[in-house]
Amino acid sequence: MSSELMDALRQLAREKNIDEIEMLDRLESTLATTYKKTLDLENDARVTIDRENGRIRVFELVPVGGTEEEPVFEENDITPSDISRFAAQAAKQVITSAIREAEREQIFEEYADRIGDSVTGTVQQSDSRYTLIKIREGVEALLPPAEQPPNERYDHNQRIKALIIDVRKSSANEPSIVVSRTHPNLIKRLFELEVPEIYDGIVEIKSVAREPGLRSKIAVSSRESGLDPVGACVGPKGSRVRMVVAELRGERIDVVPWSETPSAFVGNALSPAKVSTVITNDAEHTATVIVPDDQLSLAIGKEGQNARLAAKLTGWRIDIKSVAQAMESGLAHAIAAGETMVVEEGDGRCIAETSDGIRCRNKSLPGKRYCRIHDKEAGASA
Known part of the structure; x- marks a missing residue:
């Protein structure tokens, strides 16, 4: 191998960010395997490449003693006269492989x-x-079936957006990047692209609940007083949220205001249903929601979807009752109060409150939320 070829190899190694020493070591190993097969050697071969002038020498390793663990070899020089032809072929193979590995490593990094x-x-x-998705020339990503919404089908050359969920050191035939179209955070990223207030950090998406391809809910808050976070996400005439819905192939998205008050947050999360009363139990992390009779099916949603998403969004277990059902369950006092009631502790105390907001100190009856006095009042008002 000529010094000119060595110079070309070094130049290519620098351009492709390939380790020169490693590449030459691999070339020596490849040539050794090639010559053992080509020359039909009984023993292994060793190849050396002079790092200065590119001269190649081939040796047959003939065992002459030692032990099985530490054999001793005699090196017989068997360098063929037409070595340049084999060297050029092997160099091409090694360089091609090294370039591909270097490119995969660069993509990973x-x-x-x-x-x-x-x-x-x-x-x-x-x-x-x-x-298989092409991100740019030489960079591809894998979208597995488990990360695809059930209603989506993809056409050749169709442009789509996805979320990177894994980057791994892969084999030659498999992309390093794995993406998802079902991950809840994809919705966050899509809104960042469409809503400048989110990108700038003025509006924050606090939580996301999603049933991919069907429906999602996001809870948003504003760091700037006077700015409506829901309006910012929806956009003029719904223009911003429409862009996200279009990218998700018609997946319905509810944008609701986040609240640090659990009862208010739970009530908001059940949008578009109207909520009359929310009774929260902090100890059990449960919320009983009372809605007008004509809002019950809307609050629960088709096959329980609205209630299920609201529970995911808030992190609370939610029990929804109509006014009629609440009356039958002894919650008449809560309905009469006409306001959100919060059970601060799961200590068995009566949940009734005075007009001044002072909670009753009596213990509730077994299996009920009120003490004997307020249970009678609730029954009478029912």
Whole structure:
């Protein structure tokens, strides 16, 4: 191998960010394997490449003693006359492999810190096994079936957005980047792209609940007084939220105001249903929500979807009752109060409050929320 070829290898190694020593070591190993097979050697071969002039020498390693663990070899020089032809072929193979590995390593290093970011790409291939997305030239991502909403199908060259959920050191035939279209944080990233107030940190998405392809809820708050966070996310005539819905293929999105008061947050989360009363039990982290009779089905939602998403969004277990059901359950006093009631402790105390907001000190009856006195009043008002 000529010194000119050595110079070319060094230049290529620098351009592709490949370790020169490692590349030459691999070339020596590849040539040793090639010559053992080509020359039909009984023993292993060793190849050396002079790092200055590129001269290649081939040796057969003939065992002459030692032990099985530490054999001793005699090196016989068997360098063939036409070594340059073999060297050029092996060099091409090693360089191609090294370049591919270097590119995979560069992709890993570039994207390893981007887990949780959104990316845009074009669909290259889609079948029942996986969907392959081209992010840019030489960079592809894998969208597994488990990360695809059930209602989505992808066409060749279709542009889609997805969330990076994993970056791994992969084999030659598998992309390093794994993306998702079902992850709740994809909604956060899409709103960041459409709502400047979120991108700038003025409006914050506090929580997300999602049933991919069907419906989602997001709770938002504002760090700036006077700014309506819901309005900022929805946009003029719904323009901003419409862009997110379009990217998610029609997935319905409810934007609700977040509140640090659990009862208010639970009530907001059940939007678009109207809520009359919310009774929270901090100890058990449960909320009993009373809604007008004509709002019950809306509050629960189709197959329980609205209630389920509200529970995910708030982190509270939610029990929804109509006014009629609440009356039958002995919650007439709560309905009559016409306001949110909070059970601060699961200590068995009566939940009734005076007009001044002072809670009754009596113990509640077994299996009920009121003491004997207030239970009678609740029954009478019912």
